Amino acid sequence: MATRSAVLAIINPNSGTTSAEQKKLLQDAFMRQATALDYAPEIAHTTHAGHATELAAAAVERGVTRVLSIGGDGTINEIAKALRRSATALGIVPIGSGNGLARHLGVPLNPMKAIDRALSGRPVVIDSGEINEYPFFCTAGLGFEAYVAHEFAKQPVRGLPTYVRTAFRAFQAYKPQKLLLNGQTKEVFSLTFANAGQFGNNAWMAPTANISDGRLEQCEIRPFPAQAAPMITWRLFNKTLNQSSYWRGNSITTATVETGEPLLIHADGEPLTLPTGRAEVRIVAGSLLVLL
Numbered sequence: 001m002a003t004r005s006a007v008l009a010i011i012n013p014n015s016g017t018t019s020a021e022q023k024k025l026l027q028d029a030f031m032r033q034a035t036a037l038d039y040a041p042e043i044a045h046t047t048h049a050g051h052a053t054e055l056a057a058a059a060v061e062r063g064v065t066r067v068l069s070i071g072g073d074g075t076i077n078e079i080a081k082a083l084r085r086s087a088t089a090l091g092i093v094p095i096g097s098g099n100g101l102a103r104h105l106g107v108p109l110n111p112m113k114a115i116d117r118a119l120s121g122r123p124v125v126i127d128s129g130e131i132n133e134y135p136f137f138c139t140a141g142l143g144f145e146a147y148v149a150h151e152f153a154k155q156p157v158r159g160l161p162t163y164v165r166t167a168f169r170a171f172q173a174y175k176p177q178k179l180l181l182n183g184q185t186k187e188v189f190s191l192t193f194a195n196a197g198q199f200g201n202n203a204w205m206a207p208t209a210n211i212s213d214g215r216l217e218q219c220e221i222r223p224f225p226a227q228a229a230p231m232i233t234w235r236l237f238n239k240t241l242n243q244s245s246y247w248r249g250n251s252i253t254t255a256t257v258e259t260g261e262p263l264l265i266h267a268d269g270e271p272l273t274l275p276t277g278r279a280e281v282r283i284v285a286g287s288l289l290v291l292l
């Protein structure tokens with residue numbers, strides 16, 4: 001008798017606003033569907049930040065062919081960094097606050113349907129990016145978006161309403177940053193390196209980004225007067241930000257950012273502080289298999 005192939009679902013109990021009961025229902029559905037498709041299903045719950053990377057790395061080591069991320073972009077990031085350049089494919093079950101990668105890739109936002117897609121779909125190759133030693137799969141950046149990521153991480157509750165409140169307050173407090181971008185002096189409101197086109201919640205910073213073209217979109221937002229904020233926000237969600245006079249995009253494979261002080265950045269929405277004022281950004285073409 002042929003051995004059934006193992007499939008692992010990693011659940012972040014801390015993601016988004018899905019209740020523990022709903023997560024239990026998803027877990028049961030995964031077990032049922034995977035068993036019906038003749039897989040040997042396994043489930044693991046993360047107990048701390050970084051745990052998903054350890055679980056995924058062990059799965060790669062054991063030759064598990066499919067690893068499902070039941071969480072948001074932060075959980076995907078932790079799992080995918082262990083899956084990069086391996087034969088193990090990532091399945092996405094989006095239950096996060098923003099779900100940027102799922103939305104970009106057209107993964108169903110209904111988690112039951114997403115489980116089905118992850119179990120029945122075929123592996124498709126996508127790119128990833130790196131900002132210094134930190135991999136990212138959706139977007140990485142600095143300026144306002146990094147400031148919001150740092151403030152959001154301090155909130156006791158996750159989810160979209162908290163994110164909107166945090167971003168609104170951050171806008172009042174934030175001052176645009178001076179930096180050297182590829183050797184040129186700039187003042188930016190925000191600077192994004194986009195592998196996928198959006199941050200999550202259909203906030204499209206890079207409307208034309210292609211996740212498998214071997215390139216990143218480098219998107220700058222110039223400082224703007226407060227009265228331009230509603231139009232910029234409308235364009236962000238209307239997928240037309242690239243038509244704004246405050247937006248500038250370049251298709252790149254590498255970039256360098258320098259500031260005089262430790263840099264606040266984010267990678268897939270996770271806040272990070274670089275010990276130096278220098279960030280090296282690069283594309284890692286064709287580096288991850290995703291089940292679509």
Ligand SMILES: Nc1ncnc2c1ncn2[C@@H]1O[C@H](COP(=O)(O)OP(=O)(O)OP(=O)(O)O)[C@@H](O)[C@H]1O
Pocket residue numbers: 012013014015016017046047048049050051071072073074075076078095096097098099100158159200268269270
């Ligand atoms: N058991 C845990 N306890 C606390 N934090 C955890 C645990 N497991 C994972 N984490 C952390 O939870 C954070 C948030 O997870 P995730 O990004 O999946 O959800 P989200 O922020 O709600 O969604 P999105 O990124 O789509 O907005 C990640 O930084 C991850 O490291």
